Amino acid sequence: MVSKRYEMIYEVVKRIPKGRVATYGQVAELAGYAGEARQVGYALSALGEESGVPWQRVINAKGEISARWDPSCESEQVQLLRAEGVVVEEGKISLEKYRWRARG
DNA sequence: GCAGTGACTAGTA
């Protein structure tokens, strides 16, 4: 069973529209846990592929995909993002173009 | 409660 904070983070991640991305800090802030960017990544690490959470839409402040225990997931995340229309170049994403805005 | 760890971020060189 995950912590309540994790569920809040998952809810925010699920709110990220298709073809958009958000940074860890942004997700944390929207979830009401500003400054806990690390916890966002930590929470996503506890996710499963069947969790229904679009974890691939969450990237770091540099627009890059943070490495996990398995580096192969990096390429997989890129494929998922590209499938949604997000252009990924050299493993980086233009935050200025694809960053999600909760305000609409 | 203490110590170690982490899918981060911002600052400095």
Next chain:
DNA sequence: ATACTAGCCACTG
């Protein structure tokens, strides 16, 4: 521009 360092706060043992 890249590389390194410090700060951050919650989870785990």
